[in-house]
Amino acid sequence: xxxxxxxxxxxxxxxHLQHAAALLGWDQQCxxxxxGGAARAEQLAVxxxxxxxxxxxxxxxxxxxxxxxxxxxxPYDSDEAALVRxxxxxxxxxxxxPTALVEEIARVTxxxxxxxxxxxxxxxxxDFAPMLERIFDLMRQQAQALGYKxxxxxxxxxxxxxxxxxxxxxxxxxxxxxxxxxxxxAVFERLDKVDTRPVxxxxxxxxxxxxxxxxIKKLGYDLNxxxxxxxxxxxxxxxxxxxxxxxxxxxxxxxxxxxxGSIHEAGHAMYxxxxxxxxxxxxxxxxxSLGVHESQSRLWENVVGRSRGFWKHFYPSLQKMYPKQLxxxxxxxxxxxxxxxxxxxxxxxxxxxxxxxxxxxxxxxxNALLEGKLAVKDAxxxxxxxxxxxxxxxxxxxxxxxxxxxxxxxxxxxYFPTYSLGTFLSLQYWEKALKDVPSIPADIEKGNFSTLxxxxxxxxxxxxxxxxxxxxxxxxTGESLQIQPFMRYLKAKYSEIYGL
Ligand code: ZN
Numbered sequence: 001x002x003x004x005x006x007x008x009x010x011x012x013x014x015x016h017l018q019h020a021a022a023l024l025g026w027d028q029q030c031x032x033x034x035x036g037g038a039a040r041a042e043q044l045a046v047x048x049x050x051x052x053x054x055x056x057x058x059x060x061x062x063x064x065x066x067x068x069x070x071x072x073x074x075p076y077d078s079d080e081a082a083l084v085r086x087x088x089x090x091x092x093x094x095x096x097x098p099t100a101l102v103e104e105i106a107r108v109t110x111x112x113x114x115x116x117x118x119x120x121x122x123x124x125x126x127d128f129a130p131m132l133e134r135i136f137d138l139m140r141q142q143a144q145a146l147g148y149k150x151x152x153x154x155x156x157x158x159x160x161x162x163x164x165x166x167x168x169x170x171x172x173x174x175x176x177x178x179x180x181x182x183x184x185x186a187v188f189e190r191l192d193k194v195d196t197r198p199v200x201x202x203x204x205x206x207x208x209x210x211x212x213x214x215x216i217k218k219l220g221y222d223l224n225x226x227x228x229x230x231x232x233x234x235x236x237x238x239x240x241x242x243x244x245x246x247x248x249x250x251x252x253x254x255x256x257x258x259x260x261g262s263i264h265e266a267g268h269a270m271y272x273x274x275x276x277x278x279x280x281x282x283x284x285x286x287x288x289s290l291g292v293h294e295s296q297s298r299l300w301e302n303v304v305g306r307s308r309g310f311w312k313h314f315y316p317s318l319q320k321m322y323p324k325q326l327x328x329x330x331x332x333x334x335x336x337x338x339x340x341x342x343x344x345x346x347x348x349x350x351x352x353x354x355x356x357x358x359x360x361x362x363x364x365x366x367n368a369l370l371e372g373k374l375a376v377k378d379a380x381x382x383x384x385x386x387x388x389x390x391x392x393x394x395x396x397x398x399x400x401x402x403x404x405x406x407x408x409x410x411x412x413x414x415y416f417p418t419y420s421l422g423t424f425l426s427l428q429y430w431e432k433a434l435k436d437v438p439s440i441p442a443d444i445e446k447g448n449f450s451t452l453x454x455x456x457x458x459x460x461x462x463x464x465x466x467x468x469x470x471x472x473x474x475x476x477t478g479e480s481l482q483i484q485p486f487m488r489y490l491k492a493k494y495s496e497i498y499g500l
Pocket of ligand 1: 264
């Protein structure tokens, strides 16, 4: 057997172990009875350890070396060259962090989760502060172990958005801040222009589910290779490109949670389902980064799902389903209601207009904490003054401020920017899709989503992880990461809705 085949076979074992662990995780969040928790934690730990040991073994390094020599003359975008390149990248990341540090991070973050949850409940940051200091100390050690040239944050960011640099994120956020902060302030002056009642009516759950399933099926989420279940925190998971599952949650008096949650997760799932079948079972299947993944989910959720054209098609069926609630509400009123902007303190509830300012704040805080420019004890004040500067609001307590997100307690530093990178990319890809296939908006109005999905499949999905995010964006759009497509979209849409 040639070397590349040996490497493939070795890595396939790792992929299968990871997918088996993911299936146990899916079951844990969707169906497992409460009592199964302790045994499940053991099972998950064993599978994860076996996958990690197999992947970081010397054998992987040797196979990689041999395979690299074998593929050195193959084209850059051949499946074989890509497999070696991506496996080498993952192998370097996984082997650079000493086992003792991995274990210490796991130990501290599992304690930190409980301390954080309690501190949030009590609205007292001071109770969480010692843990947060410990976590940022571990993150500095992790960054040192991973290595970086320029900024410490580069090493952490690279784990979620390969090859992205802190300076690039700063460049786009600086540009964003200049344009978005005044725009948000102008919209906030006119919040009463939109009637939000249509989204808060009494929406029977069974009908919400039926409508949501009808929508995601029509968008192109393949239910022969996927399914939707309920979970407390919505997520997408997969055990193959041919078994990609999503979850959602329902609220009776707030319809957007389930519907836009389903569309969002279906966006992630269609990306996973769209990997070329040639990549199935290899580490090249699936999304190339968290940012590109988020570009897909946010494209479907916001640019498509919250558009007028989308509702021209779907609103009559929703009205028919809920005649008492929506019979006398016209489509235009409904369209404005699902796009309402609010002075939200909470990132996960934020609308399209304010969302990225919440992310920018976290990115700035993480950098300052990591580089020691901000002391942990001063972090709540820094948080609150940034909220005031960017959004004109100050959290009344730490639970609605610095304690709201789970990420830091889990040791996920460097993760937040991917939410915004995804938003910016979604509009860059969208503009290019419209240039290539001008009929897309008219197709959407007719309920035909296959032209858009086909374009995404062709240009983005099929490649899986073969191209790094910046390469992919360059190939697709001919440009590097830009915020202008996003700003154009946002200003046009919301100036109209709020009469600016
Ligand atoms: Zn997402």
